[in-house]
Amino acid sequence: SRGLCPYFHTGVRARNQWKDDGPGGAACCGDPLLFEAYWRANPNLGTVVIPGWYRMSYLTRDNAAILYTDALLRTIRDLHGMVGNAVTKDRYIVVGTGSMQLINAVVHSLALLNSDRVSSVVAKAPYYSAYKVQTEYLDSPLFNFARDPARFTGNATGRGAQIELIASPNNPDAQIQEVPQNISEHVIYDHAYNWPHLSPITKASDHDIMLFTLSKITGHAGSRIGWAIIKDYNLYRTVQWYVVLNTLGVSHESQLRATQLIRTIIKSYSEGIRNEKGLFHYGREVLESRWATIQSILKNSSRFSLQELKPDYCFFFAQIVDPSPGHAWIRCNYEEDVDCAAVMLSAGIIGRKFGSGNRFVRLSLLKRRSHFEILTARLTKLVAQTSSST
Ligand code: PMP
Secondary structure: OOOOHHHHHHHHHHHHHOOOOOOOOOHHOOHHHHHHHHHHHHOOOOOOOOOOOOOOOOOOOOOEEEEOHHHHHHHHHHHHHHHHOOOOOOOOOEEEHHHHHHHHHHHHHHHOOOOOOOOEOOOOOOOHHHHHHHHHOOOOOOEEEEEEEOOOOOOOOOOEEEEEEEEEOOOOOOOOOOOOOOOOOEEEOOOOOOOOOOOOOOEOOOOEEEEEEHHOOOOOHHHOOEEEEOOOOHHHHHHHHHHHHHOOOOOOHHHHHHHHHHHHHHHHEEEEEOOOOOOHHHHHHHHHHHHHHHHHOOOOOOOOEEEOOEEEEEEEOOOEEEEOOEEEEEEEEEOOOOOHHHHHHHHOOOOOOOOOOOOOOEOOOOOOOOHHHHHHHHHHHHHHHHHHOO
């Protein structure tokens, strides 16, 4: 199998183009293929037929500089309204070619609006590795990746604006996070995982800048649809302009597909959220069970430990729900296991390192069932070997 994720390990790898994942590549990437089974089981949902003449123009309406279909924007707002995970009233929405494009679009735009100084882009470890790799690779004169926000204080003088990237729930460890006030001037909340199948919805997020992606909602990562919800009009216009200059908008086919997929979710819950056939029920059931499996494999291991997650009340499901994270964030506890990813690799499991040293490795729980079964078989064997050798 060919894998994209080795890109994100380090800046050096990032320039190495495609790299063969090898047979254990299953656990490396966050590619959300677990949703494929849902769409296969419901073939009448989400299907889109596109005639040859459909939206050939750059614009979505003749003679109007409109990048996105009204239907998509309305559907996104309706989805947030139904789920209750983000405030969209009186906010602007910019759609991008995946939230990957929007991470840079927002960082660049914030830096541009503070262009009298060089901004620092920071993220607290462990953070989604693309923040650093993308920022460094694009190598802008307007900003640098400066790693750890704790190194800066709110009242330091003569420094550039600090732009903090924070994923909440976090990738890799699924923890819900907030940035303490007065640390960074600008905070970009990446809510890729703030959906009821991945994490309990505890409130409607109301931050100045929030990013979302279709990839982790419906699993359609290949459609490359993400959106930013932005409070400030100037920032919204600047981010929009980035999308115009960078990709001249977003694929109209993808917009249509995203609209249809999201409408399907909304419709499946329109008769009340008890609908067990809904995508969020499906995703939660699969991920809760995968998490329980990983927990039971590692529970008696002294060599490996797993992140701690607690059940919490979810407003969407109107009940307390068990953890259902997209990733297992594993720590190698033995002193000699200095490189946790290498330990996994020795057992045929390719995990991913993040910006927090070599002691930890991330394993994806988001892939197809067959991949997950290979992962658990290999992990079980590794743990058993360890127990019998100690
Ligand atoms: N943010 C986070 C935290 C992610 O995990 C990912 C995908 N792995 C992205 C952004 C990028 O998502 P997209 O597919 O929309 O580019």
